[in-house]
Amino acid sequence: MIYKANIRPAWVVLVMLILFTLAFTLVKISDTKQITVNSQAQQEKPVKVDLTRFKNAEDNEVCLNCHGQSKYIYEKPGSQKTITKRMYSELVMDRDLFYASNHREFKCTDCHSEDYATFPHDNNLRMEAIATCIDCHGGDEKYAQFKFEQIESEFQASVHSEKHSEDFTCWMCHDAHSYKINARNTENLKETITYDNQICLNCHGDFKNYELLTSKLKPNILQKHEWLPNQASHFTHVRCIECHTANKDTLVVAHHVVAKNQAVRKCESCHSKNSILYASLYKYQVSEKLQNKGVILGMLMGGTTSVGPDVSNRLNVISLVIFGFTVLLILIHAGLRIKK
Amino acid sequence: MNHHPEKLYLYPVWIRIWHMVNALLCLILIITGLSIQFSNPGTVVKFSAAVSVHNIAGIILTISYIAFFLGNLFTPNGVYYIIPVKGFISRMKKQFRYYTIGLFKKEDAPFPVNDESKFNPLQQVTYVVLMYIFVPVVIFSGWGLLYPEITINSVFGYSGLDLTDLFHIAAGFAISIIMCVHIYFCTIGNNPVSNFKSMINGYHESH
Numbered sequence: 136m137i138y139k140a141n142i143r144p145a146w147v148v149l150v151m152l153i154l155f156t157l158a159f160t161l162v163k164i165s166d167t168k169q170i171t172v173n174s175q176a177q178q179e180k181p182v183k184v185d186l187t188r189f190k191n192a193e194d195n196e197v198c199l200n201c202h203g204q205s206k207y208i209y210e211k212p213g214s215q216k217t218i219t220k221r222m223y224s225e226l227v228m229d230r231d232l233f234y235a236s237n238h239r240e241f242k243c244t245d246c247h248s249e250d251y252a253t254f255p256h257d258n259n260l261r262m263e264a265i266a267t268c269i270d271c272h273g274g275d276e277k278y279a280q281f282k283f284e285q286i287e288s289e290f291q292a293s294v295h296s297e298k299h300s301e302d303f304t305c306w307m308c309h310d311a312h313s314y315k316i317n318a319r320n321t322e323n324l325k326e327t328i329t330y331d332n333q334i335c336l337n338c339h340g341d342f343k344n345y346e347l348l349t350s351k352l353k354p355n356i357l358q359k360h361e362w363l364p365n366q367a368s369h370f371t372h373v374r375c376i377e378c379h380t381a382n383k384d385t386l387v388v389a390h391h392v393v394a395k396n397q398a399v400r401k402c403e404s405c406h407s408k409n410s411i412l413y414a415s416l417y418k419y420q421v422s423e424k425l426q427n428k429g430v431i432l433g434m435l436m437g438g439t440t441s442v443g444p445d446v447s448n449r450l451n452v453i454s455l456v457i458f459g460f461t462v463l464l465i466l467i468h469a470g471l472r473i474k475k
Numbered sequence: 476m477n478h479h480p481e482k483l484y485l486y487p488v489w490i491r492i493w494h495m496v497n498a499l500l501c502l503i504l505i506i507t508g509l510s511i512q513f514s515n516p517g518t519v520v521k522f523s524a525a526v527s528v529h530n531i532a533g534i535i536l537t538i539s540y541i542a543f544f545l546g547n548l549f550t551p552n553g554v555y556y557i558i559p560v561k562g563f564i565s566r567m568k569k570q571f572r573y574y575t576i577g578l579f580k581k582e583d584a585p586f587p588v589n590d591e592s593k594f595n596p597l598q599q600v601t602y603v604v605l606m607y608i609f610v611p612v613v614i615f616s617g618w619g620l621l622y623p624e625i626t627i628n629s630v631f632g633y634s635g636l637d638l639t640d641l642f643h644i645a646a647g648f649a650i651s652i653i654m655c656v657h658i659y660f661c662t663i664g665n666n667p668v669s670n671f672k673s674m675i676n677g678y679h680e681s682h
Contacts, residue, residue, distance in 0.1 A: 144556050145547040148607045450641075454648050461652050465659045468574075472663075475579050 189234055191242035198243045198251065202228045209254065232313035246311075268305045282386060289391035293380075299348055307348075308334045328374050331388070335375045362400075377405070485593060485679040489546060494674055496539050503532045505651050512644065533617045540610055555593045556603050566596040578663070588679055598660075605653050609646045616643035 189195075201207035205227055208219045233239060244251070248263055272283040290296055295303055305311075317330050338344045342353045363369055378399035380389035399405065486494075507529040510520040520528075547553035569585045574597070577585070586595040594602060619626040619639040627635040664670035665680040673679050 143548070143553045144558075144603055144607050145544060145553050148611065149544075149548070152611070450644075457648075457652065458655075461655055465656065469659065469662075471579055475581075 190240045191245075192234070194242050194244075199228060199230060202226060203230050228312055236311075236313050236315050238311055238314065265304075265306065266311075268309070268311075285386060286388075286390045289381075289386065289389065293390060293392040294394050295392050303348065307338070325371065328372065331374045331376065332370070359395075481681045482678040483588070483590065483681065484677055485588070485590065486673060486677045487550075487552075488677070489542075489550075490552060491674055491677055493539060493543050493546065497536070497543070500532050500536045500539060501650065501654055504529060504536065504647070505654070507532065508647055530621060533614070533621070537614050537618070540614060543606065556599070556606070558596075558599055558603060563596070567600070570595050570597045574663075588681060601653060601657075605650065609649050609653070612642055613646040613650060616640070616646065619643075 196203075201222065205222050205224070206219055207222050208217055210217050246266055248260055250257055250260055269283055269287045272278045272281070273287065274284070290305070295307070317327060336356075338348065339353070340356060345353045357366070360366055360370075376389050376392070379392055379395075381391040381393055381397075507520060507525040510525040511529060547556060566586070573582065573585050584595070586592065588595075592599075616639045620636075620643060623636055626639050661670040662668075664673075669680045
């Protein structure tokens, strides 16, 4: 046959598909389990502190003997006298919170200097550099699914990072001693919203903390949001970050906090089928469904898609014009055929 | 039509079954796809039902496409989808002239159907683009929307999911248009229904 020199398109497509799939797998390999892992972590109930359960609890007690309560007692050198002093509240560590946190298996001296073993502590120790999230979690494949690098770069682009000195670190919002992963969860969605908003309000609602970072007067949040209809409802059902960050569907918790004049102020940004939150909600809802109903059932049971009538009005008009044109041509052609 | 039509067995059973299944699925997918795209309270098909049916039909379409794909790889049917490069433009022009002028002058078709070439040049290009570009795109993007977690997160700063959505809709729309034209062109046969009959009994009637 004369076709021998030619290659069947099917083979070309097959080879391309294999290459595409290979490339795709390589790109996505570290990226797939993001939300699954988050929700699993959340399901763990807070533990009652049973110190024998934790790897380094015994060692940690050396520190927590003093730092686990609001007073510390020591013997005055050269005398039998014991002295009791108050521990500054920010130096008090809550055992319950720590042993329920993601970092519960750590030893205090994993992050803090071994020199704290001596008392009174050396004055220079206050200058000790404190690790931020990315120092430990950056570039580690084990944590790739949590996207620390993306969080870091979003944070670097945020007003928090730009408008404040380098003292504004992850710690301003996340205390590694008590940090517990808190992804969105439809079962206790309200709790999650409260938890997330509390992080913002810790400074923006509390002047004691706010004044540590700025000499500005603390704005009155209720007054600033007076324009917002159903304010109370919005505050309890929506996270601050939904309007105050550059939303993307790639992070469960957006960290790119934008300046207040860039915050969302239009109702239809959220209250439309084309909501700015839609892509991330869609992704989240589907993964939830897959978890609850299993891969096959969850996928088949409908209810969510990411498409909507106003995805792009212009595209709708263009497609309507093309369709109309096609129908018109067909009608003319058919008409001419019938006439002949 | 004044002489008795010649009959040529051109469409084996597997092609006819595949074609029928494919046609049915495409209709279902277009109808449910449109009701999802233009969803409104009170549309003909309920939104959640439309999504379920669309998903299931899409999965069956994937299986049907794999069958078609393997059929074209391993049976002689794939040969019809090879576009000879030499004289490509002039053959396209010839066929285009036939559809726009020759047909009305009752000229003979420039590329009559025989068992070495089932498709005329325009048909061939359309089917190759349809079956090897648009349908794979619609299937891949469809699976990407079914499992958004496997979709690439961002492509040059755009949301990968939105882009997948756009590809899906655009390819789906192109397929719908091709289907309209395809059905109309099928009425250009020995008589307006003869091509439809061919896809049932497997025999092509030539003029």
